[in-house]
Amino acid sequence: MPSAIQGQIVLNFNLFIFLDLWLDYFCPMISVFLKKTVGSRVALGHPWVFGNEIGRMEGEAQGGEIAEVKSHDGKFIGRGYINPKSQITVRILTRDKNEPINEGFFFSRILQAWEYRKKIGYTRNCRLVFGEADFLPALIIDKFDRYFVIQTLALGMEVWKPAIVRALEEIFQPSGIYERNDVPVRELEGMTQIKGFLSAPFDPLVLIEENGLRFEVDLANGQKTGYFLDQQDNRRWLAHIAGGADVLGAFCYTGTFELHAAHYGARSVLGLDISENAVAQANRNARLNGLESVCRFEAVNAFDVLKQWSRDGRQYDVVMLDPPAFTKSREQVPKALAGYKEINIRGMKLLKKGGFLVTSSCTNLVSPELFLQTIDQAARDAKKRLRQVTFQSQSPDHPILRGLENTHYLKFFIAEVC
Numbered sequence: 074m075p076s077a078i079q080g081q082i083v084l085n086f087n088l089f090i091f092l093d094l095w096l097d098y099f100c101p102m103i104s105v106f107l108k109k110t111v112g113s114r115v116a117l118g119h120p121w122v123f124g125n126e127i128g129r130m131e132g133e134a135q136g137g138e139i140a141e142v143k144s145h146d147g148k149f150i151g152r153g154y155i156n157p158k159s160q161i162t163v164r165i166l167t168r169d170k171n172e173p174i175n176e177g178f179f180f181s182r183i184l185q186a187w188e189y190r191k192k193i194g195y196t197r198n199c200r201l202v203f204g205e206a207d208f209l210p211a212l213i214i215d216k217f218d219r220y221f222v223i224q225t226l227a228l229g230m231e232v233w234k235p236a237i238v239r240a241l242e243e244i245f246q247p248s249g250i251y252e253r254n255d256v257p258v259r260e261l262e263g264m265t266q267i268k269g270f271l272s273a274p275f276d277p278l279v280l281i282e283e284n285g286l287r288f289e290v291d292l293a294n295g296q297k298t299g300y301f302l303d304q305q306d307n308r309r310w311l312a313h314i315a316g317g318a319d320v321l322g323a324f325c326y327t328g329t330f331e332l333h334a335a336h337y338g339a340r341s342v343l344g345l346d347i348s349e350n351a352v353a354q355a356n357r358n359a360r361l362n363g364l365e366s367v368c369r370f371e372a373v374n375a376f377d378v379l380k381q382w383s384r385d386g387r388q389y390d391v392v393m394l395d396p397p398a399f400t401k402s403r404e405q406v407p408k409a410l411a412g413y414k415e416i417n418i419r420g421m422k423l424l425k426k427g428g429f430l431v432t433s434s435c436t437n438l439v440s441p442e443l444f445l446q447t448i449d450q451a452a453r454d455a456k457k458r459l460r461q462v463t464f465q466s467q468s469p470d471h472p473i474l475r476g477l478e479n480t481h482y483l484k485f486f487i488a489e490v491c
């Protein structure tokens with residue numbers, strides 16, 4: 074690290090130590106005491122404290138401040154940010170009594186997340202920070218080579234956005250930082266939706282490379298943060314099954330799976346997505362890789378088309394399904410499962426005997442077991458047998474924190490269908 078930057082960091086730290094002391098003196102810490110009956114989940118490591126778990130509070134919280142979480146009898150459990158407007162009233166940032174929450178805290182947590190990515194070999198394009206699983210609740214940072222996309226999904230994290238941006242600048246000297254906070258979940262925290270540059274403006278259409286293929290990623294207008302990095306390892310599986318195949322990919326977005334299939338030798342590939350923008354981008358990506366003679370994309374409703382084409386008796390060697398999350402609420406899980414069953418029945422019926430079904434689910438409320446049960450039911454209804462090829466999850470740059478089930482959200486299953 075150049076010494077000028079080091080000097081700057083030391084200066085920043087000194088400034089914040091001073092600010093910290095000042096804040097401690099003039100704004101006494103808010104304390105949240107858990108009810109006696111509900112203390113153990115949080116005490117055992119879960120970072121969320123729900124409103125109905127709080128017995129009493131000391132100090133007044135407007136939202137966004139740092140609070141100490143204590144057991145009913147006053148033992149220190151952790152320190153986190155508080156928002157009385159949110160159902161998740163406190164999200165714990167540290168369980169170390171001696172660790173203050175200040176700009177240095179965010180710098181070192183982001184640095185730790187980066188060190189971890191480097192250790193496991195995810196550096197060029199990766200999810201740099203995956204919220205709770207990186208001990209930075211409600212913060213998402215995706216790294217697309219020299220560009221970064223940030224989401225601050227809770228008020229207490231939003232407050233630290235400038236510190237987070239400065240940490241990225243210091244660690245990476247990025248070419249650009251973009252904020253994709255245009256997500257409804259922010260409204261549950263009393264915040265508005267917003268997107269835009271957090272650095273000097275730049276062309277938000279950036280080029281990335283994955284598995285030897287090139288993709289244009291629209292950081293400003295693409296879905297979520299622009300690109301689904303979580304499937305980056307799973308896409309490589311197509312190398313084993315796509316050679317010489319006629320491939321159908323439903324819910325293709327910008328054609329990532331489809332272009333991998335073509336790259337690994339598919340004879341023909343048809344990708345479907347309801348979004349005209351996604352299809353236009355998929356076509357541009359096909360041209361970018363010289364695969365436009367193999368890959369075609371159509372803007373259609375996949376639910377309708379899968380139904381119709383299976384009735385028409387169309388047949389493929391590989392069918393890929395990667396729909397969006399079907400629900401975010403527990404009450405809607407049965408409906409989501411019915412949706413998965415329906416599209417997977419259609420997918421299986423569209424396969425030649427011995428063809429491969431490549432099917433995903435990113436609904437975090439649907440557990441891996443429940444997803445597999447649903448696929449099994451679909452096979453029974455479609456009168457097919459499945460031979461499992463592989464069952465995987467998200468790539469490890471989206472760490473799964475054991476015990477925090479919503480960090481284990483992606484299911485990726487390949488089966489031979491006979």
Ligand code: SAH
Nearest residue numbers: 301324326329346347348374375395396397
């Ligand atoms: N496979 C992609 C990600 C897919 S995200 C990748 O790895 O990059 C889910 C996609 O489903 C989105 O692009 C969304 O536009 C599309 N989608 C949602 N509803 C749809 C529908 N009814 N028919 C077709 N596509 C749909």
